[in-house]
Amino acid sequence: MPLSVAILTGSNVPIYRQIVEQVCAAAVSGRLHDDEPLPSVRALAEQLVLNPNTVARAYSELAREGVIESRPGRGMFVSRRRQIYSGAERRRRMEQAVTSLVAEAFMLGYTPAEIVELVEARTREGSPSASGKPSNKGGAR
Amino acid sequence: MTSSMPTTYDPSPDVGHDAVIHASGLTAYFGEQCVVDQLTLAVPRGSVFAFLGRNGSGKTTTIRMLLGLLPPTRGSSTVLGVDSRALTPAVRARVGYMSESHSLFDWMTVGQSGEFASRFHPRWNQRIFDSVVGHFRLAQRAKAGKLSRGERAGLALAITLAPEPELLILDDPALGLDPVARRSLLESMVYVTRGAERTILFSSHMLDDVERVADHVAVLDRSVLRASGSIETIRAGVRQLVLRFEPPAAPPSPLPPIRGLLHARRIDNELRLVIAAPDGDTHRAIRSLGAASVDDVPVSFADAMIGYLGDRGQQGFFLENAVLEPAGGAV
Numbered sequence: 001m002p003l004s005v006a007i008l009t010g011s012n013v014p015i016y017r018q019i020v021e022q023v024c025a026a027a028v029s030g031r032l033h034d035d036e037p038l039p040s041v042r043a044l045a046e047q048l049v050l051n052p053n054t055v056a057r058a059y060s061e062l063a064r065e066g067v068i069e070s071r072p073g074r075g076m077f078v079s080r081r082r083q084i085y086s087g088a089e090r091r092r093r094m095e096q097a098v099t100s101l102v103a104e105a106f107m108l109g110y111t112p113a114e115i116v117e118l119v120e121a122r123t124r125e126g127s128p129s130a131s132g133k134p135s136n137k138g139g140a141r
Numbered sequence: 142m143t144s145s146m147p148t149t150y151d152p153s154p155d156v157g158h159d160a161v162i163h164a165s166g167l168t169a170y171f172g173e174q175c176v177v178d179q180l181t182l183a184v185p186r187g188s189v190f191a192f193l194g195r196n197g198s199g200k201t202t203t204i205r206m207l208l209g210l211l212p213p214t215r216g217s218s219t220v221l222g223v224d225s226r227a228l229t230p231a232v233r234a235r236v237g238y239m240s241e242s243h244s245l246f247d248w249m250t251v252g253q254s255g256e257f258a259s260r261f262h263p264r265w266n267q268r269i270f271d272s273v274v275g276h277f278r279l280a281q282r283a284k285a286g287k288l289s290r291g292e293r294a295g296l297a298l299a300i301t302l303a304p305e306p307e308l309l310i311l312d313d314p315a316l317g318l319d320p321v322a323r324r325s326l327l328e329s330m331v332y333v334t335r336g337a338e339r340t341i342l343f344s345s346h347m348l349d350d351v352e353r354v355a356d357h358v359a360v361l362d363r364s365v366l367r368a369s370g371s372i373e374t375i376r377a378g379v380r381q382l383v384l385r386f387e388p389p390a391a392p393p394s395p396l397p398p399i400r401g402l403l404h405a406r407r408i409d410n411e412l413r414l415v416i417a418a419p420d421g422d423t424h425r426a427i428r429s430l431g432a433a434s435v436d437d438v439p440v441s442f443a444d445a446m447i448g449y450l451g452d453r454g455q456q457g458f459f460l461e462n463a464v465l466e467p468a469g470g471a472v
Contacts, residue, residue, distance in 0.1 A: 009349035012439035014376065042335065049327050051189055052334055053356045 003038060007048050015050060019058035020065075027067050027078050038068060038076040065089065161186045161308050161340045162207060166216035169202050176202045178364040179216065184342055184357070189334060191351040192344040194361035195450055200344040201241060203361070204312050208238055221308060234262065237306030241313050243297035247286025251279045251296055255303065262304035273299035276325045291322035298329055309333060311343040315350055323350065330354050348443040360449045367449045368417070372442065379403070379445035380419055384412040384432035392430070399426040403448035415440065415448035 005022045007015055026032040038044075041059060045052040059076060062068045065086060069079045105115045162184035169177040177199040184190045194200045205211040207218050209225040218225045223232045245254060251274055259265035274281065277295025279288070285296060294314060301309065311330075315323050327350055333339055345351055351358060352372070359369040368375055386392055392412040396405055400423045404415040412432070416423060427435060440448075 007353070009352045010441050010443045012441050014373070014442070015352065045334075046328070046331055049324065049331055049353055051331070051354050051356050 003032060003044075005044070005048060007050065016054050016058040016061065019044075019048075019055065020061050023058070023062055024065070024067055032078050034078055034080045036078045037074075038078065040075055159186055160184060162218065162220055162342065164203070164207065164216070164218040167203065167206055167213050167218055168215040169199070169206060169211065170214045175364050177206070177213075177361075180361070180366050182359050182366060182369050184340060186340055187338055188357045189330065189341045189355045190343070190357040190359070191355035192342060192359050192361065193346065193348075193351060193446060193450070194344070195346060198361045199364045200361055201312055204238075204310060204342075204344065208236070208310065234264075234304070235307050237301040237304060237309045239297050239301040239309075239311045239314055241316060243293045245285045245293060245296060245300075247284065249285050250282050251285065251288075252281035254285055254296060254300060258300045259303070264304050266303050266305055269305065270299045270303035273302055273329055276329065277322060290317040291319050294318055294322060295325065298326065302329060302333065305336070305339075307336075307339055309339065309341045309343075311341065313344050313346075315345055315347050323347070327354050348446055351446075352442045358446075360446065362450055376440070376442055376445050378418045379440055379448055380416050381438050381440040381444060382414045382416065382427065383436045383438055384414065384427070384430060385434045385436075386410045386412070386431070387433040390431055390433070392432075397426060397429070399423055404451050415444065417448070 003023065003026065005019055007018055009015070011018070013021070023032070023038075038059075039047065041052050041055045044050075045055045048055070059068065063070060063076075066079055068076050071077055101119075102115065105118075110118075160183040162182075164180050164182050167177060167180040168175070180199075180203060192200050192203070202211065206213045207220055207225055209220075209228045212226065220228060221232055221235055223229070228236075246257070249257060255267070255270045255274070259267070259270075273295065277292060277299075279292055279295055279299075283292075285293065288296060294317070298311075298314065301311070314326055318326060330341055330343070331354060333341060343355075355372060357369075357371050358375060360367045360375075384392065388410060391410060392407050394407075396402075399405075399414065399416070401417045401419050402414060402423075403417050406413045412430075414427070
């Protein structure tokens with residue numbers, strides 16, 4: 001599937017970061033396959049109407065994070081065995097996900113014990129399917 | 142930029158000189174009025190350099206001084222290593238300049254305008270002219286005088302780009318363009334960066350455009366240069382702090398001096414401060430305000446720029462004091 005990136009100007013997130021995040025998300029979800037070639041810096045800059053340095057910066061960040069790799073003479077490809085996030089970044093993302101989960105759960109009136117119970121049940125089911133919606137049973141006050 | 146990018150540019154003799162434009166203490170007075178005040182900046186070779194500022198901030202005057210069209214009252218500048226006041230035709234031929242007013246001959250057709258301009262440029266690339274004209278959907282037989290503002294910009298841009306200048310200076314090219322024409326303009330600018338050694342200096346007040354295509358920015362506010370550098374550096378240097386006060390405590394008014402403060406906005410019990418390069422002094426001053434909480438929130442490029450361009454000092458919502466009168470009430 002061709003890479004599709006949507007750029008939002010005026011955002012709190014710098015443009016190069018928006019590209020990094022969207023390519024990561026596409027690689028994790030499988031929308032971008034392993035070994036899939038990426039457009040050149042030049043091509044993506046022209047497609048998205050961006051300064052090529054911005055795209056180059058996003059690519060070098062993605063390469064550093066192991067999401068994509070450069071194959072000499074052939075361009076950029078989605079990495080096969082990817083260590084998507086470095087230790088600190090992996091931790092940061094997890095913390096972010098937990099924070100928003102807990103905040104949402106508290107807002108809905110769940111107790112800590114109920115949250116743990118639901119998370120345990122969910123992790124026992126294995127990795128979430130793309131369409132799987134969390135069960136709404138039990139726990140609500 | 143990677144070396145794989147194709148370039149049609151021939152290295153000029155002054156390679157190694159990494160700035161294509163240098164201005165030092167550039168100052169312009171119109172009578173008693175200071176229009177540009179001691180402007181010092183360098184435009185790196187290969188950059189897309191945005192010159193940001195509100196209307197009347199001195200952008201056009203600066204550009205005119207750089208190009209030697211207006212003698213500075215004080216200070217000096219160089220373009221491609223040559224003093225702006227002594228630019229030879231050979232140097233000028235390496236610079237493409239598109240003025241705000243798009244100097245065109247109204248009685249010529251689009252095609253004739255290109256043909257006419259090509260006679261003055263030995264290195265005229267007709268393919269570029271035709272693609273830009275096509276991009277802006279101009280008919281070759283249309284008369285320049287009958288074109289809309291956006292179409293005139295397209296034609297002027299085609300004439301400016303076709304000689305493949307190594308330095309492109311565009312004075313407010315987005316002025317009066319509709320969104321489609323504006324996008325075509327940006328696409329053309331990105332196209333120019335295919336030549337890794339080509340430099341674009343453009344003035345604008347379109348923050349979205351600047352965020353997309355520029356890698357360097359200089360901010361001119363009321364004749365004075367407030368900031369200059371790479372977009373990421375400038376953005377990283379600007380912070381936004383949100384201070385919350387628990388009643389009866391309230392944001393102090395007026396604010397004590399805070400080093401680096403660009404902009405302060407007060408809404409009810411919240412004070413938002415946009416600050417450039419905060420240091421120890423800044424943080425001490427902020428702690429002394431007695432807020433219940435201080436949060437460092439991410440700042441967008443646009444917010445950072447508006448911090449530089451907006452009015453300094455403490456402000457409420459700018460219509461706060463424009464109290465709505467009851468219908469029929471006395472003014």
